Amino acid sequence: MDGTLDTARNSSEELWLQAAYEVLTESGVEAVKIQPLAKRLGLTRTGFYWHFKDREALLDAMIRQWEMKNTGNLEARCAAYAESICEAVLNLFDCWLDDALFDSRLDLAIRNWARTDPALQARLTLADDRRKHAMMTMFTRFDYPVDEAEVRALTMIYTQIGYISMQVQESRETRFSRMRAYVQVFTGRNPTDAEMARFKARHQAE
Template structure:
């Protein structure tokens, strides 16, 4: 029986996943192929099979990673403790500013991939349903009527999807300067200076500009 050669030094499941992530976000799912990934890593193709049964197993691992990270963290931020709806929305905004919580490039790549993969499209729809339910529950928790909570939820989520699909790039300071207005639009309420200060402090940025006051 022929044995699969031992993996090359530096060839781990994580390195293959990282290479697949780069290929997916740069060139789409068609770019995620074993031989090009091996060349990218500078290792042999045979080492791949120590970590994954086949290409489909690698793709499945990528999708599970996206589900756990993006959808899982978004739901967790919606469920996080907050005393006001403004604070709750700012908790959710953590996802848009911290790549360790939510990877926008990966989310866009998954959405593009789902256009040509019906199975993934169904999983994306399920993920979006879970995200909408979590955001809507957040609004309901603070006394919004069901119909209003639904509209505010869709406005918030569709705005963020628009950011991703349009690949908007903003100076970080500019984006922070708009947070006050975004919270007002999404909630109909005015965040306090202390709520905004705590939010900004989490992301290690400069204090609020003088004109960003309620």
């Protein structure tokens, strides 16, 4: 019985988080308010307080979710097994193609929010530092000098932030057609046909 109650509680909490996420990514943090969320969900305002102490607790839960998903998954992909730097970078590219690993809309919303929230800006800076460290470590693992690893990591970070902030729209076919060249630019090396084939296979691309 207790397990059933816990499941129901967690599911309901996820409903509030999902609704808050949708509003955040659509309209910004100022629009994330308890009463409109309750109306959106068809639930009572009182129900909100079964799951969150207040609005700030809800906002913090979203930030923690962003940290765990976007930064945590990026770190994991950088550390994933690879036989070459090209394969390692392709592992990282999984984040840019799979919303389950990295949510670009949420990343943009967090960056916009941080412009007016110094505390969040500090957490964003820490997250970007973690991402940079993960990418640098990926390069130094394959014997790139530290200074060069930093520049290559920053090049990838700035490219992805550019994609996110400019809200670039391109088909999967177009994106996949550019992947080999991106790997060449970021690593200075040419991925093998086998590496590209494995990468495309796990994304079910031609």
